[in-house]
Amino acid sequence: MKPTRHARDARHRFPAEVISHAIWLYFRFPLSLRMGEEMLAARGIKVSHETVRQWALKFGQSFATQIRRRLPATADKWHLDEVAIGIAGKKQWLWRAVDQNGVVLDVLVQSRRDAKAAKRLLRKPLKRQCRSPRVMITDKLPSCGAAKREIMPAVEHRQHKRLNNRAENSHQSTRRRERIMKRFKSARQAQRFLSVHDQVANLFLRPANTNAADHRQSRARAFQAWTEITGAATVAWSSLEPGSAYPSSIT
Template identity: 45%
Template structure:
């Protein structure tokens, strides 16, 4: 039986180095040059352009595996949208999270109307195996108008919340990491690259971002160690060399 090729076939750097660089980029607010410096400190000389190619190639693959392995989404979904600027042009980032704060999906569009909401609902139906019992949105009229076009959502309860600046709710809080990363990157640029980046950023960041304030230190370390073990499984890394640990 022919042995399957490694996903890292053709790369001269070890799998542990590549997976570490990809994890750092999506987990922390680090630039490509920051990661280049961190790897150089550990004895690995690689250019930031090579790291960019690694994140482009492996980021979506690792994010899909993280999403496939996480627990089933909750029964309440919170949908919301935020405005971002790409080279001065306004875009709308649609996001859905469950009641535990787990990001289920995002979609970047240049409109905020019924057609845009319909595309978002269609994407949710294609990507989620089970429907929620309840969805929570702000009072944007595009949501109920688009929802009526999908028979699958006919029995899903729709709850409206008042939209206002700095409101403390699940949907609004889910935008904070994106805003922080947007500032760190000095803004997003191309719609396609922004969609791909944010689709990877959410799942990979949340895989490691445990709710530390709710856990004892010993339990936090135990759960974090389990997340690292899972990451090595996702990325096909059998051993982590001390040079990049």
């Protein structure tokens, strides 16, 4: 296989196939950097966990932006929820907006749980989607109601804890990553990581109530989109001999 060289990879020792695969592993699955390093080593790719971290920092947000542009229009029912996360010994609030299909519209790490914080969250998906939802669903937090009345007064608002399971379930993957990473080190790191993590999850989201054949087709389209976004060719990993396709080490 002839490795692909993209302009953005010109100064990197490894080609786009390896970089995109490492980033996909890190953001798609609840893996630590060292776990990702071992999984790449099993493919004959000797790369340090620090290099994977640097790749994620350099390319992750760019990939997430392109994924966001490719996703279809969101559904007309939005779920908003917030959950407490501990960062550097302080309580922070992770706000998340999700549509009825489980697609994450936006995520925002904030130090507050008031109406100002809720308005900041609402403005971000409104700006990106360029339209208001038909229905907004939240728990009984008064801040959400106050923000909705100011920003989207005509939108129907339903407040009930059990109706908001879609948003609450969306926090589960963050909790798993938080445990693997032994908590986020700062609010900035959490925001940067989750902004990419949620968009990668959106791309590979399995539609509800689909059979196996439909799921495989959906997954194939997601992989095709990923290769186009990252500029990498499809790699037949099973056909590669360890260490034969790529440089054997990197510092």
